[in-house]
Amino acid sequence: MKITIGHMFKIKRGNVTLQYPVERWPRPERHIGFSADSYNVIRSRLTVDVDDCIGCLKCQRACPVSCIKIETTKVEKGEDISEANHRGVTSNGTQKRLLVTRFDIDMTECCYCNLCTYPCPEECIFMVGGPNSSRREIDYEFSEYDRNDMIYRFSKVPFDILQKYASAVEKSEVEEAT
Amino acid sequence: MDLAGIIEIINAKFGEGFASIDEEVSADTVRLTPEQWGQLAPFLRKTPELFFDAMMCITGIDEGVESENLAVSYNLHSMKHNHKLEIYVSMPKSDPKVPSVEQIWRVADWFEREVYDMFGIEFEGHRDLRRILLPSDWDGFPLRKDYEFPETWHGIVINKMKEGWE
Amino acid sequence: MVDYFLETFSEITWLASSPNLSFVLAVTLAGLPIFLFMALNALIAVYAERKISAFMQDRLGPMGQGVGLHAGKWGILQTVADAVKLITKEDIIPATADRKLFIIAPFILFTASFTAFAAFPFNEYLMAADFNIGLFYILAMGSVGVIGIILAGYSSNNKWSLYGAMRSAAQIVSYEIPAGLSLLSVIMLSGSLAFRDIVAAQTGTTLAILPNWFILDNPFTFIAFWIFFVAGVAEVNRTPFDLPEAESELVAGWMTEYSGMRWSFFFLTEYANMFIVAGVASLLFLGGWLSPIPGYLEGNLWGIFWLISKVSFLIFVMMWFRWTFPRLRTDQLMRLCWKFFLPASFVTIIGVGIWDLFVR
C-alpha cells in the first residue's frame, strides 16, 4: 500500500506518459565515433537516391521478404540522358552502365530489418532520419489510406521514354534470338 | 561418458554392430532402423548408467526430392550424467512408420504430433496422433520437399493479389 | 423532504383535492435531486478513478492536448466524453439472450441502489425520507441488488456471465452477514436505527480533544469499522474481491454482454453502491456530519461538507485498494468471510456489550 501511495505523490518526477501529438518521440541521438554517414542504424521509412543507384540488384537479393523490384536496361557508359533524367556518374564517381527503369519498394511487406542498406556500394538506399538526417528528416508517420499508395516507385524515367527503352530491350532480345 | 562408451553399452546389450557410427555421414549420430529404435528406446531410458531422462528434440527431415526417404532425428540428453546422444532413424517415403516413444518421454507426445503434422510420419502406438499446428482438415504435409502450395483453402485465396507489382 | 412537500401541497387548493397526485408529485420532487446526485457522483468518481489510478502508476491519465483539447485541460471532459459515448453506443442484445430478463436486469439493479439513497441523510434535515429505521432499510435495499446481478448473468446466455453471476451472488450474500453484524455493535451503543440518533450519539468529545466518534469509542468498534468497511468493499465487488468481473478470467463477468446505455446503468450503480457503503461507514463510525474538531465549524452547510469529505476519503481508500492488491480466489473469498469475518464480528458484538456494561 505504501508503495502505490508513494508513487502518487512523486508524480512530477516519475511519470512516463508522453503526450503524443505535442511531445514527439525523441529520435535516439547517435554518433558512432567515426563518420556518421557510413552507419545508418534507424528503422523508419526506406528511401532511395535513384541518381546514385547503379542497378546492381544487391539490395533486391538481400531482402528476406523480397519487397524490392528493380528493372534496368543497358545504356552507354557514364553519359547523361536528360529526357530520362538519368545522370551518368554517381556522387562517388562510378560510371553507370545501366538505366534504372523501375525501382519499386512495397512498404507494406518491408519488415524493417535493414538488411538491404548494408550491401549497397553507393549507399543510395537507406532509412530516413538516421545519421544522414541532414538530408532527410525522420518520418515514422507514413500511413496511407490505400494500400497501393504504400508501393513507392523511385525510378524517375517518364512513362513515354520508358516505352522507348522497354521496346529497345525487346529489339535487342529479338536480335539475340535470331 | 562419451559417445564410444554409450555405444559399447548398447552393443553389449543388443549384440555387436547394433549401433554404429559411419564417419562419412556424421561423427556423432547413431543410425538405426525403426524396429531397432523401438527396442532401444526403453533400454536407453531405464539403464542406470545411461539414464537418458530428457528428450531434447525430435526433428523430422525430408532427405531431398530424389533420395526417396524421410528421417526422424532424436536428440537425447541425461540430466544425471550430462551426456548427449543423437539417433537418426530413416525410413522409405512409401510407408513412413516409426514406433512412438510417447509413453517413455512425455515431451515426445507433442513433438511427434508436430512431425506427423509436417511430414506425415506415422508414429505407431501414439495415443492421440492428430495435427497440432495446422487446421485439422489440411491436406498434404507442408515440410516435404515435394509439397505444392494449395491455391485456396476453404475459399480463402492464399497469396495476396496486388496490382502493379508483378 | 417528502412530508415537507406533502404539507406545502396540502395548502394549495387544487392539489389538496387529489391526494395521490400530490403524493406522486412530492415523491418525484424528492427523488429527482437524488438521481441527479447519483449521476454527478458517478461522473466525479469515474474521473477520480482514472486520475488516481494513473498517478499511482506513474502515468498522467486522461490529459487535454494542446491541439483540439478533446479531453479538456486536465482531462476533465473525459467523463463527458464517456457519457456521450455510452449514450450514442449501440445497445446490443445477443440473439440467444433471454430478451425480457436481459432488459429488466439493469433496472432492478439500478432501482435497488437508487431506493437505498432515499434514506441516506446528507445533513440533519436534508434527506429524501426520514425513516426511523433508516439503517435497516439501506441494508435491505443492498441485498435486493443481487437479484439484478443473477438475472443479468443468467439472461446473457454465455458461460462466462453465468460464472460471474454465480460468484458475485455467493459473494454478496455471504458478505452481508458480517457487514450487518458489525453494524449491530454501533446500534447497541446508540440504541436506535435512525441516522439522526446515531449521529447525535456521537457528538461531544472523548479524552478532551478527540471527537466522540464511535470508531474511537472502544477498540471493538474500531475492529467493527474495519470489518464493515472491508465487507462493504466485497459487497460492491471491488478489488481485492472483484472476482465476478475479473478482467483476466471472466472478461467482464455478468456485464460482458451489455453495452451502451445498459452498461452505463451497471456502471452508475457500482459507483452509487460505493457511495452508499462509504456513506454508511462514515455516518456510523466517523460521526456523519459532525466536524472533526468538536465545537467548531458546525452547522448545516458545514455538515454536508464534512460528510462528503469523509465519504470521498473512504472512496479514495477503496480506489487505493484496487490499484494495490491482487484478486482473491472464490473459495479463499468464502473462507475469509465465514471463517474470519463472521467470528470477528461476533467478538465485536460481545466486546461492545461487555465494554458498555463495565466501562460506562
Add this chain to the structure above:
Amino acid sequence: MGVVIEQELGTVHGDEMILNIGPQHPSTHGVLRLKVHTDGEIITQITPYIGYLHRCFEKHCENLTYEQSIPYTDRCDYIGSMNNNFGYAVAVEQLMETKVPEKVEYMRVIVAEMNRIASHLLALGTFGLDVGAFTPFLYCFRDRERILDLFEMLCGARLLYNYIWIGGVSHDFPVGWVEKTYEFLDYFEPKINEYNDLLTYNKIFIERSADVGVIPADVAISYGVTGPNLRGSGVRWDLRKDDPYGIYDRFEFDIPIGTGAMGSVGDCWDRYYVRVRELEECVKIIRQALDVLPRDGDVHAALPKKIRPKAGHVYSRTESPRGDLGYYIASDGSDIPSRIKMRSPAFTALSCLNEISRGWMISDVIAILGSLDIVLGEIDR
C-alpha cells in the same frame, strides 16, 4: 458423475461443462485455445489447441539464405528476440566452425542478458496481471521501456532487432552507450525490491500462487520443461553453466532454484520467484561483462562473405529467457539450409499444462498459465 447425456459432441456427463478459454482471451499470452472440461469450477481436463499463430518459420527458412532468416528468428519469440538471434548465430557458427572475435562475444552476452531482463520483466508483469494486481504490470513496463530505449540507441529497433549476425554483430556500441547501460543498472537494482514489496511478499499474491500448479521435478524433466519453470521445480539446470556456449563460463553468477519457501517446491510462486532472482543474476553478469569489454577491435572482422557451410547437421542449445532454445540445422553444402528446426521452450512448457492443472479452479489455470510464461509466437513458429 451425473447423468450421461448422448450428444453430438460425444458423451457429456451431466454436470460437466465444456468451457472454451478461447483463442480470444485476455490472459492467454497470445492466441491459444484451451478446451476445459470443468465440474463446477474444478477442472477435470484441459486440451490446448495451438496453431493460430503458425507462420511457417521452418518452411521460410528452407527458401532463404542463412543470414536472411535472422529477422525470422526474431519473430518467433518476439519478447526474447535477441536471445533467438544469439541461439541461431551460435548454431550456424558451430556448423561452420568459425571463431568470433573476443569483443563480439562480450557484446553478445551483454545484449542477451539485457534482453533477458526485459523478457523477465514482462513475465513478472503479466503474471501479476493474471492474478489481478494491475500496478506492478505498469511498473515493470516502465523499467522495460528504459531497456528498449537502450536497444533503440544500439540497433534502431525496439523489439525485433536483427542485431546479432552470423560471425559478428551488425553494429558496434555507439559512443556513450556503455555509460548509459551503467546508469540503467544503477537505476534498476533498487527497483527489484520494490517489486518484491509490492507483489512477491503480498499476502493475497502468496495465497493465490503458493501450492498452485505444482510441477514435480521428474514430471518436469519428462515433459521437457526447461528454464525458469524447471529451476522452479528445484532442478539446478542452466545451460549457461552446465553446457556453456559463448563465453558464459568466464562470469560467475549463481542459479536460483525453487525452494518451496511459500508452499511446496515447484509451485507458481517458486517459478515467479526464480525469475525475480534471475533479474539480479543478469545484472551481475552485465556488470562483469561491461567492466572487461574490450574497447578496440572491428566488429565486422569475422563476418563471412559467403555463408556456405559444409554438408552435415548440428543441434545446439542456448538458454533463452523461457528455457532451452534448440536449433537443429541440416545443410547440404549450398548457401540455403535444407532443414532448420527450432525447439521452442514454451512449446514443451505448455504441453504439461494438462497434467499439472487437474483439480484446480479456473482462476488457478490462468495463474498457472501466467507462471509458465509462454509466448504463442514461439509455440506456433
